[in-house]
Amino acid sequence: MKPASLFAYPAATICLILAASAESRPFSDILKSFHIPQSPLHPPNPFANMPPADETVSTGVIISDVIGKTQAIAIFSGLTRDIDSVSSRLDDASQNATVLAPDNRVMRDLKRKPWEDAEDYNTFGADAYQGKSGEDRAHKNLRRFVERHIVPESPWEKDKKVKTLDGNEVWWESKDGKKMIQPNNIEVTSVADKVSNGEVWVLGGSLV
Numbered sequence: 739m740k741p742a743s744l745f746a747y748p749a750a751t752i753c754l755i756l757a758a759s760a761e762s763r764p765f766s767d768i769l770k771s772f773h774i775p776q777s778p779l780h781p782p783n784p785f786a787n788m789p790p791a792d793e794t795v796s797t798g799v800i801i802s803d804v805i806g807k808t809q810a811i812a813i814f815s816g817l818t819r820d821i822d823s824v825s826s827r828l829d830d831a832s833q834n835a836t837v838l839a840p841d842n843r844v845m846r847d848l849k850r851k852p853w854e855d856a857e858d859y860n861t862f863g864a865d866a867y868q869g870k871s872g873e874d875r876a877h878k879n880l881r882r883f884v885e886r887h888i889v890p891e892s893p894w895e896k897d898k899k900v901k902t903l904d905g906n907e908v909w910w911e912s913k914d915g916k917k918m919i920q921p922n923n924i925e926v927t928s929v930a931d932k933v934s935n936g937e938v939w940v941l942g943g944s945l946v
């Protein structure tokens with residue numbers, strides 16, 4: 739008997755990677771990346787054999803080169819490419835950043851999609867994101883969500899209060915050897931990359 743599950747995993751994984759590697763996607767495609775079939779929480783990681791990034795800084799490599807390669811943050815990294823202010827920053831070797839990337843599970847479990855805002859529903863009703871103005875509204879919200887997860891400096895020292903690109907103040911504390919982003923108390927579950935213009939940290943929660 740064929741172990742069907744072995745074949746079920748890669749399809750979902752490939753969908754995620756394809757969604758994340760598109761250069762620039764129409765908004766409808768961004769929406770679709772949230773409607774992919776639920777894959778197992780921890781599908782096999784195709785990059786599992788890569789050396790851990792924690793110890794060394796890859797010289798000459800920048801965040802935009804590597805952020806799409808970590809499957810666990812494929813949804814968030816796809817969004818970074820859709821927001822010009824963020825994608826140009828991560829692609830600029832002269833500007834450092836610490837990317838706080840919520841993992842795929844967090845992105846799927848958000849109470850509201852990152853382009854939604856309760857205020858918009860109050861003001862515009864159920865059709866808040868329909869039509870051209872609705873799409874503009876969604877883009878603005880999406881931009882705020884992504885910019886809230888980009889700290890415009892690296893190295894970023896412990897306890898140092900900084901404003902993310904959307905102007906929200908954050909800092910991190912060390913608790914039991916773990917980095918915790920404050921004031922939300924969100925755990926940094928791993929450091930996916932350390933490259934010449936900054937670092938990519940994987941979060942077990944979101945900052946919104």
Ligand SMILES: *[C@@H]1O[C@H](CO)[C@@H](O)[C@H](O)[C@H]1NC(C)=O
Nearest residue numbers: 795834892893933934935936
């Ligand atoms: C940018 O990051 C690199 C790699 O960590 C570091 O060597 C450099 O000093 C940083 N530059 C600034 C301006 O923080």
